[in-house]
Amino acid sequence: MYINLHPIPLPHMRIEDEIKQPTFRDEYQKAVINLTYTSGWLQLRQATAFKSFGLTxxxxxxxxxxxxxxxxxxxxxxxxxxxxxxxxxxxxxxxxxxxxxxxxxxxxxxxxxxxxxxxxxxxxxxxxxxxxSGLMEKNGTQHLTPEEARQLNALLDKIRTDDDEGGATPDLPSCE
Amino acid sequence: MYINLHPIPLPHMRIEDEIKQPTFRDEYQKAVINLTYTSGWLQLRQATAFKSFGLTxxxxxxxxxxxxxxxxxxxxxxxxxxxxxxxxxxxxxxxxxxxxxxxxxxxxxxxxxxxxxxxxxxxxxxxxxxxxSGLMEKNGTQHLTPEEARQLNALLDKIRTDDDEGGATPDLPSCE
DNA sequence: TGCAAATTTATGTACATACATTTAATGTCG
DNA sequence: CGACATTAAATGTATGTACATAAATTTGCA
Incomplete structure (x- = not known):
């Protein structure tokens, strides 16, 4: 899970500007791309922080x-x-x-x-x-209010709503 | 950027259940994990769809x-x-x-x-x-209302708000 | 007991990614 | 013109991921 984005973290805002795509078909398409992009952006920040400690x-x-x-x-x-x-x-x-x-x-x-x-x-x-080191707190979510963070979690959970197929969750393994 | 999740897509809902972590420090920590997890979940769906066409x-x-x-x-x-x-x-x-x-x-x-x-x-x-094939529309965002999709985009953009450092965006390349 | 099935981890292959370096072509400036 | 920096792409190395398979051990049951 490696990410990207040039030599130095860039200033950011609207997803339209990040990618050079001026318009999206709809808010749904935009959400998919935004989710992917933001996740990568966040993981880059984290990976960069860990790298100085020799960890991926x-x-x-x-x-x-x-x-x-x-x-x-x-x-x-x-x-x-x-x-x-x-x-x-x-x-x-x-x-x-x-x-x-x-x-x-x-x-x-x-x-x-x-x-x-x-x-x-x-x-x-x-x-x-x-x-x-406090590096872990600088992950972007500090720009959200607690209520906004809660909203975001609710929306993400909703995306993963199951539309079908059962599949039992396996039991947790342990050694003894 | 490869993802995961077992033999068959599982039924999903709350992030607490996906991962076996019953509680989070706060909604912020939960949001970071939820974002990463949901992005991976979404990309798995897409990757699975493309695989049948021989593409990553x-x-x-x-x-x-x-x-x-x-x-x-x-x-x-x-x-x-x-x-x-x-x-x-x-x-x-x-x-x-x-x-x-x-x-x-x-x-x-x-x-x-x-x-x-x-x-x-x-x-x-x-x-x-x-x-x-219509595979691309089954990405989970169909569970959101248009207003929710718009909200999600706004929240994601807010996470990527710049807190500092300038870095000029380079010009677009082209061949001629 | 004996042997097939299941379990747990490790390994092999193809692809992707992060980052550094190399190669080739072009631009610049003395 | 010629040395040297710049640009565009490709390559090398280490790591990670998806998926298939192997190896070792344990379990189940005839």
Missing amino acids: LPQFNILRILRGQHPRPATVALLIDRMLDKTSNASRIVDRLEEKKLVTRTVCPGNRRAVDIRITPAGLDLLKSIED | LPQFNILRILRGQHPRPATVALLIDRMLDKTSNASRIVDRLEEKKLVTRTVCPGNRRAVDIRITPAGLDLLKSIED
Whole structure:
């Protein structure tokens, strides 16, 4: 999930100006493009912030999940279940974190198919440094009032309204 | 920009349920996660639709820009300028489209550094097939009223409000 | 017990992306 | 004219993602 936007964050406002498309068919088409663009814009900001700490966005997200489990271990299956971008290759992201000594991987006693993944003290320290830096608060949502943030959440939830097909949510995995 | 979500699209509603996180610090934190998640959800739908036509999402977007220029050519610089995910490697996406005979690449007469990229009749036909299929309209925004779509656009634009730093927008490239 | 099915993770391939560097053509200015 | 910066595109490397498949282990059941 990498994003973009030139050397330096640009000044921004109307989506019509961001893209060089003066008009849209309707507000619906515009909303789709605006949503994609704004999400990318936001993720760029986040990725840029994390980069100075040597982390990518997926690595950061995994690390945060592991802290949530701490001191209990997580399995790869649990990470996949909790991740925003699922299906992505949790194994390989954990590889990178392990190389940086931010997590440990040990075969789960009692189920040798599973792997216990734990965040290390170094990993906890890194997360704290990032959060203390205050970089995470500069994500654009501070321009919204609390009521507007609530509205936005309601609208986004509405977009994801199910129009069909059932599919049971699987149970949460855990190692023991 | 690839997304996810298991074998089959799941039924959806509240972001709290999607992710297994029962509470958020505030509506702002929730909005950030909701925006990322919803954008990924939407892009998965689109990517799935395009896959049956042998296109990835970036390839489709490039193709649409080229149609907008048609019958005039575009340069790589113009594609980068128009793309939602900028900086991305337009060259290599054009490689794939060229392999599929959906675009042509010819050195620009008059400026041999530049390359004229044009959509082929096959490319135009493919775009038309995709649009005729009606797949593009099933993107979730149909659950919003026109007024809600307008609100959503306003909120997203507000998130991207500039808090600082100037950075001039470069001029649009063209080949001649 | 014995062996097929299911579970859990890891690996392989193709594509996309972020970023740095390279290559080629053009422009500029002494 | 010729050295040097500038521009346009392509290439290289590391990472991430989608999807298919493999490998190891455990489970279920005849």
